[in-house]
Amino acid sequence: MTDSSHTSHENVPSRQRRRFAGISSRAYEHPADRSALVALRKLSGFDTVFKALSGLLPERSLRLLFLSDSVRVSDAQFVHLNDMLRDACYILDLEKVPPMYVTQDPKPNAMCIGLDEPIIVVTTGLVELLDEEEMRAVVGHEVGHALSGHAVYRTILLFLTNLALKVAWIPLGSVAIMAIVTALREWFRKSELSADRAGLLVGQDLQASMRGLMKIAGGNHLHEMNVDAFLAQADEYEKGGDLRDSVLKILNVLPRSHPFTTVRAAELKKWSESRDYQRIMDGHYPRRDEDKDASVTDSFRESASHYADSVRTSKDPLMKLVGDIAGGAGDLGGKLRDKFTGGGAAGKGGATGGSEGTRQSGPEDPESSQGPGTDGR
DSSP, X not given: OXXXXXXXXXXXXXXXXXXXXXXXXXXXXXXXXXXXHHHHHHSTTHHHHHHHHXXXXXXXXXXXXXXXXXEEOBSSSSHHHHHHHHHHHHHTTOSSOOOEEEEOOSSOOEEEEOSSSOEEEEEHHHHHHOOHHHHHHHHHHHHHHHHHTXXXXXXXXXXXXXXXXXXXXXXXXXXXXXXXXXXXXXHHXXXXXXXXXXXXXXXXXXXXXXXXXXXXXXXXXXXXXXXXXXXXXXXXXXXXSOHHHHHHHHHHHTTOSSOOHHHHHHHHHHHHTSHHHHHHHTTOOOBGGGGGGOOHHHHHHHHHHHHHHHHHHOOSHHHHHHHHHHTXXXXXXXXXXXXXXXXXXXXXXXXXXXXXOOOOOOSOOXXXXXXXXXXXX
């Protein structure tokens, strides 16, 4: 009997999909993922914690735990998941198929962890929630984490979140540890956007990816949900409210390991319609054997360009204000006051309005943003 940890595999999809031989993770990584990881590595104290935990984390114990108390996916157990896993590794050309386990947990979730070698874990709640094509996108998502090398940082985040505040031997103090945890969470939220893209490359079915995210947000009630309406929620969330809502959005997302599901769906749909995605599907993408020659400067430039574009096109009140400031719009104090108090319209034509040709955003949409979503995969 063979299991899913063997290195040889072949294409076993239920329908033919394009394979991306030698693809580099750079092809699908979100620019914010790369820049957040660079910022994380530059964080004071991170190297010390990383080196300490790399040598002390009980990875062998973790592997034994899943081996003893979960079901390992193989040719004999969860065969349909095993086929999906092998197919995902074939499509993304990941030579060694990571071990995959199904663990009993009603909450739908999945993760890719491990320091030396990645392990993929999916919960029974997720397996029972998703259909075959939706699950294929999830498996591709986790294989994308493995190909990008995210498992190491995910494992450290997991242990720091659960244990660091109780472990006195870490020579940094709780404030520094929480700063690292916060930075890790910020990076991991961005890495989820990259992995969503990998899931789409594996599943090659945008509607299945959208359905999976909707189910994670609203459960197994597809007959009651609509993709367009779900994406409209993301648009309302981004542009709704005033600066107070922008601040609340930041506070709501800080303790989460994942972005909100509507935001993930909107980001993935936008990428699926981009020229970058089409070029990958046409076979034009960065190769792994070129990674050593990749320019760090180009990566920084791409990340900076992405953030500048995000600020310019964002409908969020805070990002609009940042764009106005960067564009040289006047009356910063007045703008801040009006956006926090909702008095933008009243100020027009008054003493501060004047006849200057400054750009006005107009009154903001008074509808409130959506509340915190469910923390899914």
